[in-house]
Amino acid sequence: MGEVAAPYRRLEVKSSSWQRILFVMFVAQLLASIGFSTIFPFLPNYVEFLGVRSGGSLVFWVAAVFSVQAAAMMIASPIWGAIADRHGRKLMLERAFFAGAAVILLMGFVRSAEELTFLRLIQGLTTGVVSAANSMVAATAPRQRLGYAMGMMQTASWAGASVGPMIGGALQYFFGFRFSFVVTAALMLAGGLLVLFGVKEDFTAPPRAERGVGGLIHAWRDVVRTAGVPLAYFLRFSAWLGRTMLVPFLPLFIATITVDKDLAGMYTGLAIGLAAASSTLSGVLLGRLSDRVGYKPILVASALGCAVFYVPMAYVTDVVQLIVVNVLIGFAIGGVLPAISAMLARLTPRNVAGAVYGLDNSVAAASRALAPIIAGAIVTVTSLPGSTNYRTIFLVTAGLFLITALVAAWRLPRSEREALATDV
DSSP states (O other): OHHHHGGGTTOEEEESOHHHHHHHHHHHHHHHHHHHHHHGGGHHHHHHHHOOSSOOOHHHHHHHHHHHHHHHHHHHHHHHHHHHHHHOHHHHHHHHHHHHHHHHHHHTTOOSHHHHHHHHHHHHHHOOHHHHHHHHHHHHSOGGGHHHHHHHHHHHHHHHHHHHHHHHHHHHHHHOSHHHHHHHHHHHHHHHHHHHHHOOEEEEOOOGGGSSHHHHHHHHHHHHHSTTHHHHHHHHHHHHHHHHSSGGGHHHHHHHHOSOGGGHHHHHHHHHHHHHHHHHHHHHHHHHHHHHHOHHHHHHHHHHHHHHHHHHHTTOOSHHHHHHHHHHHHHHHHHHHHHHHHHHHHHSOGGGHHHHHHHHHHHHHHHHHHHHHHHHHHHHHHOOTTOOOOTHHHHHHHHHHHHHHHHHHHHSOSSGGGTOOOOO
16 A cells, blocks of 8 residues: 555645544535435436427437436546545535536526536536545544444435435425426535535645646556455446446336326335435444444345345336335445445545545446446337336346345455555
């Protein structure tokens, strides 16, 4: 790890206590998660509502709305992360929150799927709340509490996601789609103000010679050369690919198995919200447990659980069955993502946390960019004339989580001490 840490010996971040920062980051990420999940599950329905001016199928534009944002974030996240290591992580948090508030507010006033897709591109280039918050927490939390800290951050995400879809479903039903974007923008603004006034960061920048493009490339190169980090990024990619493949099409699938089509949005919010609530619970429980038993057993067991539970999802015949199975999946996924985040934090020095989680967010964004395309192709290939088949996506997702579990069991070290980085 000396190779990674050496260029940043002069970098120093003096902050308020890590517990205070964790609390502020928890609340800010909770607000962001509520906001995003208020609109995110219903983007396919919003695309259908807006219509398409230039032609193309609904499946194409739904995939485009999700993929464009993720592809843009894949490019921008490593840059923002490396800038955070040079100019401060608080500044990057403020950028993510305030830019997100502005762009999402504009989404509420678009007139076509094409305009929405363009704003999603801008969103991907300018936001990135999760990676910015994770880098702040990873840079301040004690190494022996990283499982708990990352579990709490994941808990904030899932807690918000458990409330947001229900709020979004209700707002859609009573006020229409557009008002949800105004609510989300207000929540993002509140999160940005909380960071602005609630986090104190005394930042000492690295020497000027390390701040240029060459310094950025050197940081990324050293991070990906760190033992265990490429494996962590692979696990992140496969887990997120599986998790997000069905997201663009879940509302459309629910509409095919419910009797009252007008309530499909409410059912979607309920299904996603309850699954997120179970992830909230498991994020806390399994995060604490990983500090005692290690991230490997938690990651392997949770990924296997996801693989097992996604199989019956392909055969549900009503909304109640779907909700029950989705809650079980939510509990399992709550152990996968925090374990990977804690693994990255343990493998790398604090002072390159921005670069580490910027690249991590880029990897996750790459999977989110590919997921709708792959899922759309699966739907297209497996559907018969006159009907649309969404069920095969669940089986493919189960296979991806099985691969994640097997690779983690095979390649992760038996003891965390074998891969633990030197703290700087």
